[in-house]
Amino acid sequence: MGNGMMCCGVLGCIDQASVGVVEKWGRFDRLASPGFHFFNPLAGEWLAGLLSTRISSLDVRIETKTKDNVFVQLLCSIQYRVVKENADDAFYELQNPKEQIQAYVFDVVRAHVPKMTLDELFEQKNDVAKAVSEELEKVMGAYGYNIEHILMVDIIPDQSVRKAMNEINAAQRLQLASVYKGEAEKVLLVKRAEAEAEAKYLGGVGVARQRQAITDGLRENILNFSHKVEGTSAKEVMDLIMITQYFDTIKDLGNSSKNTTVFIPHGPGHVRDIGDQIRNGLMEASSAHTD
Incomplete structure (x- = not known):
């Protein structure tokens, strides 16, 4: 019955931030809200399972390639929860919602990132997160899940690319410093x-x-x-x-x-x-x- 329920014969208690799925003769009957409930096993009623309505977090790491042929790893954090009114869909339709979410994140990210250069990816990472959010809300909403937030936590280029970027930045700053130094000496x-x-x-x-x-x-x-x-x-x-x-x-x-x-x-x-x-x-x- 899960961690959120205590059974005593035909009596059951569902804790807060959970919703129970009640079946009758093997078919879905109703949703049980948090609190104390009476189930009649003689009438074929029983508590099939519990779903938490708390916000869950899933971190997905995706490796893909940008438009300028730079391999990067993106760390995406998805926060989602079960919609109480549609908890039966979440219970019966998806066996593993995390794998389903991860698959759609992979698909959307690998469709958008190859259209951007590395610099554009850093500048427009929120656009990628928005595209992932729109796709997940459309798909996961049919299964009783609501996407709360999607954050593009980190963008990690290859080590050699990071080193080259740092060297370029350092060279530019040294050049700028030389210009300022020359102007100061001139003055x-x-x-x-x-x-x-x-x-x-x-x-x-x-x-x-x-x-x-x-x-x-x-x-x-x-x-x-x-x-x-x-x-x-x-x-x-x-x-x-x-x-x-x-x-x-x-x-x-x-x-x-x-x-x-x-x-x-x-x-x-x-x-x-x-x-x-x-x-x-x-x-x-x-x-x-x-x-």
């Missing part, structure tokens, strides 16, 4: 060149301003000295300033604590040459400032 070089150009420009501006400040200071000193001391020319004042600056430089070198010997050309002619160079620079700076 870095451009920014470094721009920074160097800006630094040189600012350095030139600073040197120009420094020289302009020196020129302005010398001009102001010469003019002040010429106005305060009568009978002096700008050239004489300039020579005096140059000589003073020259001796101040020698003094600073002599007071330096570093043990370094510096040879400086010394002589009246050299001082005159320095004065001429500074005067020429002063005149050029004044001319440029006027322009």
Whole structure:
């Protein structure tokens, strides 16, 4: 009678989530719902069997080939249950429902997958599951079974194919990384060149301003000295300033604590040459400032 029933003479108890099939004189009579039942054996009644109405799960592994000649294994999970109202069909029509479901799954999957490439199969696996569900619902519904869910759990290509796919993916990612790295280095070089150009420009501006400040200071000193001391020319004042600056430089070198010997050309002619160079620079700076 099955695990869901306890017999005591003509009394029977059917547990929850089960349905009983009652026969009378060897022919189907009625379905017995969960609970306590009385069967009259004198009238030919007896409980022929029990069917569980719980959801059952069946995992089917199918090996097939894709359109691009890649052998794959698909793991399909089918969840089904017996329809209470049609439990007699499920009891009498099918001897082994799992084998029947598995056969239809094989048929549908091997009809659809060879029309797809491997990439399309991964992208459209839900379409394959939907096709299997529609076929099973149409066929198994006539036998008193309802297909609850169908899941395409896994798609497993051949090991060599998986290795090749991983290598292709890794190569593509390395190529993309190289492109990004090259772009980053390009940006870095451009920014470094721009920074160097800006630094040189600012350095030139600073040197120009420094020289302009020196020129302005010398001009102001010469003019002040010429106005305060009568009978002096700008050239004489300039020579005096140059000589003073020259001796101040020698003094600073002599007071330096570093043990370094510096040879400086010394002589009246050299001082005159320095004065001429500074005067020429002063005149050029004044001319440029006027322009």
